[in-house]
Structure formats: structure tokens, C-alpha cells
Amino acid sequence: MKNYFSLSGSLLLIMLFVGCHAEPDRLPILGNIEVRGTDTLYHLIPDITLIDQDSQVLKIASLDNKVVLVDFFFTSCPSICPKVKKQMLRLYDRYEHDDRVMMISHTIDQRHDSVTVLNRYAHNLGVNTDKWKFVTGEKDSIYFLADQYFVSVVEDPTAPAGFDHSGRIILMDPHRKVRGYCEGTDPESVTAFFETVDQLLKEEYK
Amino acid sequence: MVVSCTSQPYSQGHAIYTAHCEGCHMEDGSGLADLIPPLDSSRLTLSDPSKLVCLIRKGLPFNTFTGQQMPSNTSMTDVELANLINFLGVEYGLNPQTIKVTEIKKMLAACQSE
Numbered sequence: 001m002k003n004y005f006s007l008s009g010s011l012l013l014i015m016l017f018v019g020c021h022a023e024p025d026r027l028p029i030l031g032n033i034e035v036r037g038t039d040t041l042y043h044l045i046p047d048i049t050l051i052d053q054d055s056q057v058l059k060i061a062s063l064d065n066k067v068v069l070v071d072f073f074f075t076s077c078p079s080i081c082p083k084v085k086k087q088m089l090r091l092y093d094r095y096e097h098d099d100r101v102m103m104i105s106h107t108i109d110q111r112h113d114s115v116t117v118l119n120r121y122a123h124n125l126g127v128n129t130d131k132w133k134f135v136t137g138e139k140d141s142i143y144f145l146a147d148q149y150f151v152s153v154v155e156d157p158t159a160p161a162g163f164d165h166s167g168r169i170i171l172m173d174p175h176r177k178v179r180g181y182c183e184g185t186d187p188e189s190v191t192a193f194f195e196t197v198d199q200l201l202k203e204e205y206k
Numbered sequence: 207m208v209v210s211c212t213s214q215p216y217s218q219g220h221a222i223y224t225a226h227c228e229g230c231h232m233e234d235g236s237g238l239a240d241l242i243p244p245l246d247s248s249r250l251t252l253s254d255p256s257k258l259v260c261l262i263r264k265g266l267p268f269n270t271f272t273g274q275q276m277p278s279n280t281s282m283t284d285v286e287l288a289n290l291i292n293f294l295g296v297e298y299g300l301n302p303q304t305i306k307v308t309e310i311k312k313m314l315a316a317c318q319s320e
Contacts, residue, residue: 075273075274076274076275078229078230078277079229080229082229082230082232082238082241082242083229083232085238085241086232086238089238089239117273120273121241121273123240124239124240124241124272124273124274125238125239125240125241126239126240161277
């Protein structure tokens with residue numbers, strides 16, 4: 001009998017939980033939230049200066065009104081990067097003709113991945129670089145940026161090719177707030193992420 | 207994989223593929239755009255096992271077509287190499303004859319002297 005009650009109790013809790021979340025009106029804003037008096041301060045991606053595959057300056061704050069999909073990689077990566085890129089390509093295919101969406105892949109290997117190398121990589125990936133940028137920058141800035149996107153990146157001589165990093169794909173809104181992510185190594189996670197991106201687009205462009 | 211378990215006798219070769227190759231060449235061998243070659247179209251290497259043996263063991267520092275490098279696999283034993291190549295042969299149907307370990311050893315000796 002006791003078991004029966006605890007079971008119905010947990011069912012009730014589950015139903016309450018589902019009830020609360022049945023209509024998610026907005027995606028969460030990820031990161032620390034600080035309340036100062038009447039102001040609520042959200043985690044903002046810093047406006048770092050990057051250099052793209054055409055040697056052009058790219059300021060994060062200059063991405064006017066775009067929803068941005070972000071990842072971190074390096075071109076000579078023998079571990080997870082190709083799989084993440086394959087999933088980024090799925091996202092690219094889905095939003096290729098949607099001008100509200102942009103994509104940025106940051107190299108974490110500043111020594112090897114020059115602008116020339118990035119340019120060739122983008123070309124061989126066969127994507128439109130107006131939509132999908134491949135960027136480098138000051139190493140410290142890129143590593144700091146990865147941290148701000150909640151992506152772990154560590155230079156590790158024992159890791160394959162010297163870097164240990166996460167294959168997360170991050171979703172940033174037009175106000176430089178992080179609104180979601182998926183695991184770029186897991187195709188199912190990316191499929192679910194399509195809906196997250198669609199939802200943000202609905203929220204931002206009513 | 208594309209081929210079902212029953213027609214792929216090289217389960218060890220499959221495991222070696224998963225551990226060493228799948229990260230770049232993908233589970234289905236499809237590769238990545240013009241960056242990582244798909245295995246089913248790599249007829250040159252797959253039709254000539256001696257080239258494939260050398261390529262897998264020594265890697266390629268710079269592929270002039272893709273701009274990418276292929277890592278070497280110096281820790282792979284000759285037996286593992288034979289299993290892998292026989293797996294690829296069955297999987298992609300391009301190299302149906304079975305390669306023996308003794309042949310692998312000869313091929314390796316030949317590519318090292320190049």
C-alpha cells in the first residue's frame with residue numbers, strides 16, 4: 001500500500017511538472033543571472049574581434065539581428081571535429097536560405113590554422129562563407145570566448161593532436177545571449193536542436 | 207554499417223575501424239565533403255592493398271586535394287592492419303580477396319623502402 005501511494009505521489013509530481021512546462025513560451029537564457037536593484041543582468045558573450053577566412057575583421061556585436069550557431073574546432077583535428085562538422089553541415093543545409101541564421105566556427109589552433117588554411121577548409125567544405133564564417137583571433141581571446149560560450153577547450157599535449165575540447169554547438173541570440181546548445185558529436189542531439197533553433201527564430205522575429 | 211552483421215565476418219576489423227578511422231571517415235565511410243575522402247570512392251587505394259597498407263600505417267602529411275593530413279597509425283599491429291584491410295574489402299566490395307598477415311609484412315617492408 002505504501003508503495004502504491006508513493007507511486008501515485010510521484011505520478012502527481014510528474015504531472016505537475018509536465019503541466020508547468022507544457023507550453024514553454026521562451027527558451028532559457030543560459031549563464032549567471034545577476035540582480036542589481038531593479039536591473040537583471042544576464043550572461044553576455046563579449047564583443048571580441050575575430051578574423052575570418054577572408055582576412056576580414058568580424059566583431060561579434062556587428063552580427064546585426066542574427067541568430068548564431070557556434071562551434072570550436074581545428075582543421076587538423078583527428079578526433080571529434082569531423083563529426084561535429086558533419087552535424088554543422090546538417091544545420092547549414094537546414095538554414096542555408098534563412099538570412100536570420102549565421103554560423104561561426106572558431107579555430108583553437110592559432111599556430112597551424114592561418115587565414116589561408118581556414119579559407120581552404122571552408123572552400124573544401126563547400127559552404128557559402130557569407131553565411132558560415134571560419135575565424136581565428138588572439139589565442140587568449142578565443143579561449144576566453146570558448147569559456148564564455150560554456151565550451152571547454154584545453155591545450156593538452158597528451159590529447160589527439162594536442163587539444164582537448166568539447167564538440168558542443170551553441171545557439172546565441174541577436175542580443176549575444178546564449179539560449180541553447182547540443183552535442184555536435186550526437187546526431188540525435190542535433191535533430192532535437194533543430195526545434196530549439198526554430199523556437200528562438202519564432203521568439204526573435206515575430 | 208551498411209552491410210549487415212552476417213555478411214561482414216571481420217568484426218575485429220570493424221572494431222579497429224571504429225577506434226582509428228571512424229572519427230574522420232564516419233561510421234558509414236562517407237567522409238566529409240571535399241575535406242575527408244569517402245571510402246567507397248577511394249578506388250585507387252582500395253583496389254591496391256599494398257598502397258592501402260602503406261597509407262594506413264604511414265599516413266599522409268598533406269593531401270594536396272583536400273589540404274588535410276591523414277595521421278599515421280604506427281601503434282597498429284600487423285594483425286590489426288590485416289583485419290582492418292579485410293574489413294574494408296568486404297565492406298566496400300572493392301578488394302574481395304583476403305590479405306594474410308605475412309603479405310601485410312611484405313607490403314610494409316616494401317613501402318618503408320620507398
